[in-house]
Amino acid sequence: MAIFNYSSREISCKIVYYGPGLCGKTTNLQYIxxxxxxxxxxKMISLATETERTLFFDFLPLSLGEIRGFxxxxxxxxxxxxxxxxxxxKLVLKGVDGIVFVADSxxxxxxxxxxxxxxxxxxxxxxxxxxERVPYVVQYNKRDLPxxxxxxxxxxxxNPAGVPEFEGIATQGLGVFETLKxxxxxxxxxxxxxxxx
Amino acid sequence: MVNPEMVMFxxxxxxxxxxxERLVRDANAAAVFIVDKNGxxxxxxxxxxxxxxxxxxxxxxxxMAATGGIAKLLKENDFATQFHEGQRRHMHIQVVGQRxxxxxxxxxxxxxxxxxxxxxxxxxxxxSVFEVMLSKVAEAPMASPFAEITDEDIDNxxxx
Numbered sequence: 001m002a003i004f005n006y007s008s009r010e011i012s013c014k015i016v017y018y019g020p021g022l023c024g025k026t027t028n029l030q031y032i033x034x035x036x037x038x039x040x041x042x043k044m045i046s047l048a049t050e051t052e053r054t055l056f057f058d059f060l061p062l063s064l065g066e067i068r069g070f071x072x073x074x075x076x077x078x079x080x081x082x083x084x085x086x087x088x089x090k091l092v093l094k095g096v097d098g099i100v101f102v103a104d105s106x107x108x109x110x111x112x113x114x115x116x117x118x119x120x121x122x123x124x125x126x127x128x129x130x131x132e133r134v135p136y137v138v139q140y141n142k143r144d145l146p147x148x149x150x151x152x153x154x155x156x157x158x159n160p161a162g163v164p165e166f167e168g169i170a171t172q173g174l175g176v177f178e179t180l181k182x183x184x185x186x187x188x189x190x191x192x193x194x195x196x197x
Numbered sequence: 198m199v200n201p202e203m204v205m206f207x208x209x210x211x212x213x214x215x216x217x218e219r220l221v222r223d224a225n226a227a228a229v230f231i232v233d234k235n236g237x238x239x240x241x242x243x244x245x246x247x248x249x250x251x252x253x254x255x256x257x258x259x260x261m262a263a264t265g266g267i268a269k270l271l272k273e274n275d276f277a278t279q280f281h282e283g284q285r286r287h288m289h290i291q292v293v294g295q296r297x298x299x300x301x302x303x304x305x306x307x308x309x310x311x312x313x314x315x316x317x318x319x320x321x322x323x324x325s326v327f328e329v330m331l332s333k334v335a336e337a338p339m340a341s342p343f344a345e346i347t348d349e350d351i352d353n354x355x356x357x
Contacts, residue, residue: 003203003237004342007210011343012237042251047259056259059236061251064354067346072354075236075255091262095235181355188351191343 001095019102020112021081024141027170054080090123098187099136105148135186141168209330217242224315225307230300294324
């Protein structure tokens with residue numbers, strides 16, 4: 001749920017990075033944080049366990065500049081990917097304006113990707129949204145690892161709707177900003193249409 | 198769409214800001230915030246210069262969402278009030294009208310009793326301001342201020 005603030009002339013939107021455990025959601029945010037000028041970003045918050053697994057969420061506020069006199073702010077969140085954190089994932093999705101589904105390209109993670117995608121659909125439905133109506137993009141991450149599935153296979157499994165998709169190596173930043181720009185654009189276009197009413 | 202965009206108008210925002218500022222004075226508080234349940238900061242008053250207000254808003258909303266989840270497990274609708282006690286600073290959190298979260302940060306200059314008392318009145322006032330604002334939007338739905346933007350406008354955002 002974007003907030004239009006006519007008083008301070010700001011618009012704030014919420015983008016959530018979703019995907020199975022260890023697929024690279026936090027790594028995407030860390031790369032964005034490291035490569036963004038300090039004027040354009042706030043503090044990155046990671047609520048993680050002692051072993052650096054996300055427990056609740058990561059949060060990174062970004063300020064992209066102005067459109068028609070409105071400052072555009074994007075709040076990026078990740079969800080905890082591990083299966084048993086389902087209740088928390090659902091909480092983070094509340095009020096979402098755009099979604100990045102980060103898939104782990106390794107063949108051995110195929111099932112985990114599918115399970116996470118199903119879980120995303122279910123959680124959105126519980127909030128009264130449907131994936132078909134929320135702006136979203138897909139990132140096939142970890143393309144540098146051995147034993148990755150071909151993109152065509154990942155596409156067939158995870159992106160039958162043909163939303164924008166990107167190959168990524170988040171640890172090196174490959175595809176990270178392309179993914180972010182793409183989802184941010186979709187969110188703004190969605191707002192132009194007057195949102196998902 | 199279940200949650201249309203929230204629209205904040207200047208008139209109501211000024212009223213909410215005034216309520217926050219009065220609450221700071223009446224409760225001898227260090228700072229007062231109003232946060233939307235999704236984690237966006239709506240208003241702030243008091244000693245906020247050295248606080249990371251954006252993070253504070255997000256974490257407060259996350260905290261409320263998590264305790265709300267626990268409440269449901271216990272067959273409660275919500276835990277509408279929370280109090281966190283620190284060594285020097287404390288925090289009182291109140292859900293207002295199921296819509297927004299009122300946060301009061303205070304220290305030894307005040308007490309929990311005083312804060313609770315003042316929060317009660319402020320909550321009612323804040324709730325009625327939001328009622329008015331929502332009915333305004335419902336009566337006269339506004340075109341999105343972004344309805345006129347072009348692809349070029351959007352591309353320009355990413356050219357830096």
